[in-house]
Amino acid sequence: MHLEGIHHVTCITGDARSNVDFYTRVLGLRLVKKTVNQDDPTVYHLFYADEEGSAGSDITFFEYPGARRGRAGTGMVHTVTWRVPSPEALSFWEQRLAGAGVSTRRRDDRLAFADPEGLGLELAVVETADRPLVASHPEIPADVALQGFDGVRAFADDPERSRPLLEGALGFAPAGPASWDVRGAARGGLYAFDAPPASGPGVPGAGTVHHVAWSSTMEAHEAWRERVAAAGGRPTPVIDRFWFRSVYFREPSGVLFELATLGPGFAVDEDPAHLGEALILPPAFERLRPQVEAVLTPIENPRAAWSR
Incomplete structure (x- = not known):
């Protein structure tokens, strides 16, 4: 029994219109579901993904209008990494992001930047047999488009606290110091820790990650919950989100x-x-x-402008 890599990453925004513009127009993802936070239905839940809305490509946002900007700290994900297929793709994105006024930092086969609210993002050249999860966009050729998640990086004071749960109950495979590969039959992804910044504790808010979701088959879902509970993870009951079913818990480092x-x-x-x-x-x-x-921010379908 193995988890199939990242399912989705959910974040916070204070400005839905700007958020839609950046993730669809600039990054070329498709807005695949416009709905509400089921724990607070006065708040948007926006899902961006590949053309099919596939798990493994899905970055999502709760909108709290006017929310102050947050800051990642211990027990929080600080960087979300997507795959791209080649160094030429990195060059394309370096130029495209510069044209959109986004500062980037290129290092070997990686390109780091942030979204308009400061969320840490990264593109990485990755060779993999995983199916590329690509969205269609008139300005972004398919051979340089984002191909789904490669992984997430979080801050932790003591990564060893998390090792027993990650490697035991969840079956994460060690992939280096404070780094793990989460791989199933069809797809995989990485989870890694870095030392926390000296800037102090994290502050949840716009531009921060709320949670990271890992993919389970429907058949194994309850068994995963039982394994987490047996390891002391204190999972929630299974919650029916209609489009998928969910179980939540904090791993020992706080994520x-x-x-x-x-x-x-x-x-x-x-x-x-x-x-x-x-x-x-x-x-x-x-x-x-x-x-x-009556309370949600009006949002135009980003694809409606393509025909104009």
């Missing part, structure tokens, strides 16, 4: 983990050709639509 199922998927209630165009509420939340629509 909030989710185990999310590979399915049913985003096309269960939308035509795949029109993902992300309308505000979609899970059936249990449909009764709240009038109140929700």
